[in-house]
Amino acid sequence: MTDPQAPDAPSHFIREIIRSDIQTNKQGAGVYTRFPPEPNGYLHVGHAKAICLNFGIAQEFGGRCNLRFDDTNPEQEDAEYVEAIKRDVHWLGYEWTELRHASDYFEQLYQYAVTLIENGKAYVDDLSAEEIRAHRGTLTQPGRESAARQRSREENLDLFARMRAGEFRDGEKVLRAKIDMASPNINLRDPVLYRIKHATHQNTGDAWCIYPMYDFTMSLSDAIEGVTHSLCTLEFEDHRPLYDWLLDELPVPSRPRQIEFSRLNLGYTITSKRKLNQLVQEGHTGGWDDPRMPTISGMRRRGYPPEALRDFCGRIGITKNEAQIDFEVLENSVREALNQSAERRLAVLDPLRVVIENYPEGQTEQCTAANHPFREELGSRQVPFSRVLYIEREDFMETPAKKFFRLAPGREVRLRFAYYITCTDTVRDEHGEIVELRCSYDPQSLGGTPDGRKVKGTIHWVSAEHAATANVRLFDRLFLSANPAAEQDYVEHLNPESLQVLRECRLEPALLDAPPGARYQFERQGYFSVDTADSAPGAPVFNRIVTLRDSWAKASARQRA
RNA sequence: UGGGGUGUAGCCAAGCGGUAAGGCACGGGGUUUUGAUCCCCGCAUGCGCAGGUUCGAAUCCUGCCACCCCAGCCA
Numbered sequence: 315m316t317d318p319q320a321p322d323a324p325s326h327f328i329r330e331i332i333r334s335d336i337q338t339n340k341q342g343a344g345v346y347t348r349f350p351p352e353p354n355g356y357l358h359v360g361h362a363k364a365i366c367l368n369f370g371i372a373q374e375f376g377g378r379c380n381l382r383f384d385d386t387n388p389e390q391e392d393a394e395y396v397e398a399i400k401r402d403v404h405w406l407g408y409e410w411t412e413l414r415h416a417s418d419y420f421e422q423l424y425q426y427a428v429t430l431i432e433n434g435k436a437y438v439d440d441l442s443a444e445e446i447r448a449h450r451g452t453l454t455q456p457g458r459e460s461a462a463r464q465r466s467r468e469e470n471l472d473l474f475a476r477m478r479a480g481e482f483r484d485g486e487k488v489l490r491a492k493i494d495m496a497s498p499n500i501n502l503r504d505p506v507l508y509r510i511k512h513a514t515h516q517n518t519g520d521a522w523c524i525y526p527m528y529d530f531t532m533s534l535s536d537a538i539e540g541v542t543h544s545l546c547t548l549e550f551e552d553h554r555p556l557y558d559w560l561l562d563e564l565p566v567p568s569r570p571r572q573i574e575f576s577r578l579n580l581g582y583t584i585t586s587k588r589k590l591n592q593l594v595q596e597g598h599t600g601g602w603d604d605p606r607m608p609t610i611s612g613m614r615r616r617g618y619p620p621e622a623l624r625d626f627c628g629r630i631g632i633t634k635n636e637a638q639i640d641f642e643v644l645e646n647s648v649r650e651a652l653n654q655s656a657e658r659r660l661a662v663l664d665p666l667r668v669v670i671e672n673y674p675e676g677q678t679e680q681c682t683a684a685n686h687p688f689r690e691e692l693g694s695r696q697v698p699f700s701r702v703l704y705i706e707r708e709d710f711m712e713t714p715a716k717k718f719f720r721l722a723p724g725r726e727v728r729l730r731f732a733y734y735i736t737c738t739d740t741v742r743d744e745h746g747e748i749v750e751l752r753c754s755y756d757p758q759s760l761g762g763t764p765d766g767r768k769v770k771g772t773i774h775w776v777s778a779e780h781a782a783t784a785n786v787r788l789f790d791r792l793f794l795s796a797n798p799a800a801e802q803d804y805v806e807h808l809n810p811e812s813l814q815v816l817r818e819c820r821l822e823p824a825l826l827d828a829p830p831g832a833r834y835q836f837e838r839q840g841y842f843s844v845d846t847a848d849s850a851p852g853a854p855v856f857n858r859i860v861t862l863r864d865s866w867a868k869a870s871a872r873q874r875a
Numbered sequence: 876u877g878g879g880g881u882g883u884a885g886c887c888a889a890g891c892g893g894u895a896a897g898g899c900a901c902g903g904g905g906u907u908u909u910g911a912u913c914c915c916c917g918c919a920u921g922c923g924c925a926g927g928u929u930c931g932a933a934u935c936c937u938g939c940c941a942c943c944c945c946a947g948c949c950a
Contacts, residue, residue: 454877498878500946509948528950552879631888640886643899728908772908838909866910
């Protein structure tokens with residue numbers, strides 16, 4: 315596995331920049347990064363990329379990394395989200411150096427704003443939002459200066475103090491940087507620094523009624539924390555001149571460097587907090603942690619191991635290309651982690667009854683089953699075998715297709731960890747549907763066969779009398795479109811069959827005591843986890859994390875096509 | 876159309892003037908009591924296009940083309 319920290323992990327341009335900065339001592343000693351989410355929703359895979367980058371880089375260079383909540387817009391934010399975010403970062407395997415909130419700096423930021431005013435670099439404007447927009451100009455035309463731009467420092471200072479004191483209503487006044495209304499970079503056309511919001515803040519309560527904007531907050535918070543490398547996504551690239559302008563104009567304690575990289579897009583999924591929020595609010599999924607959601611909490615609930623996410627983030631690379639990663643890359647990381655760590659069990663998802671006619675009635679014996687094919691230290695368990703079994707319905711074909719190696723009339727197969735059986739007859743119900751197979755077994759075939767005969771197929775099974783019955787949920791992609799975000803209405807592209815609940819699954823008895831969160835491979839089927847929310851003691855509910863690769867399914871699909 | 880970015884295989888991605896790494900996907904073969912895993916092998920005379928510089932260019936120069944981002948008192 316390529317962990318981002320591994321010495322042989324592929325390098326990328328940000329790592330190169332940092333190496334060079336260290337060599338030239340450009341950003342001072344040490345590396346300090348930060349992950350700065352806004353607590354306005356749950357984290358998703360895209361954030362996992364940013365988390366692995368920021369925390370991973372810090373780890374790699376023996377540096378530090380803060381978790382900082384960018385909580386400057388009280389109307390959007392909630393304490394529920396800050397708790398969820400902390401949980402997600404921890405689950406991914408990272409520990410922050412300091413836990414901060416941008417709101418911790420509100421007083422200091424306010425003083426910085428005052429300094430700007432004192433230096434003639436900011437002014438209070440009383441234009442309305444619409445007027446400001448009209449004054450801003452367009453992409454090709456310069457903006458116009460507001461009359462308020464000429465205000466004296468004294469008046470600006472007084473007005474700004476009164477903004478803070480709550481003398482104005484929302485939207486009545488705003489603090490703006492005095493830069494250049496004719497700049498070809500629209501972000502430099504006197505950007506708003508502070509706005510009035512009489513709202514209760516999740517961290518500071520009612521202490522403030524003015525709140526700083528993103529650009530102002532981000533660069534100064536980075537500087538306050540001594541961040542050396544401020545990593546963010548591409549859309550902030552043309553905000554960098556403003557980020558740097560603030561550092562130039564104010565007596566900041568450090569000089570962070572902003573570097574942008576492209577955000578993660580994953581095939582068949584959505585990585586937008588806003589859109590994910592809509593899915594939750596409109597009830598299209600069971601919540602933020604629905605196992606079909608590309609949120610970190612959804613993936614955790616589904617059973618993805620955190621090391622799989624880290625491995626994935628290490629594989630996709632860090633560049634400025636707008637990339638859309640195939641979903642298979644993620645699944646590959648998940649399978650690789652689980653193949654290594656998950657114990658194997660036998661479970662029949664779609665049961666078909668089998669009676670072994672030459673097996674003594676009422677007899678039970680224990681078959682020894684290895685818990686893992688290449689990790690002997692994980693030991694083995696006993697699986698009961700008896701006269702009546704269940705096998706997977708799709709492991710039997712009355713008229714076998716070409717290259718079908720499983721059970722069929724007259725065919726012999728291996729029952730995993732047990733005997734060879736041969737299908738001798740079929741039993742049908744009144745509709746003509748096959749409801750039972752009659753088979754014979756070879757008592758000599760337990761560890762091998764005395765005559766050395768080989769069989770092409772091995773199938774899984776469970777003893778009917780001993781089996782537990784459980785619900786198993788199969789998940790398919792949430793969207794049918796490869797790029798739902800690009801569709802006119804992504805909600806229309808939801809996969810109506812993304813969730814399938816199987817209620818008649820038969821499990822080997824050992825699975826009955828599986829603890830919530832445990833992950834197993836159901837042999838020949840896939841990896842499954844015990845749902846942490848819906849399972850009860852003695853009544854586990856299983857989530858399919860990911861299927862096994864299935865070259866038979868692929869080949870037979872190709873045959874049909 | 877002003878500004879800022881990006882173009883290397885189906886999808887990612889190395890490459891930093893010396894003759895196209897690696898991963899995913901895909902195809903073929905071997906091992907196998909999971910059609911899994913594992914192991915081999917194949918997969919760009921080609922790097923957005925066109926010129927130019929050079930003994931030599933994905934890398935340097937010039938000109939084009941395509942795509943993405945920016946006109947919130949969101950982040």
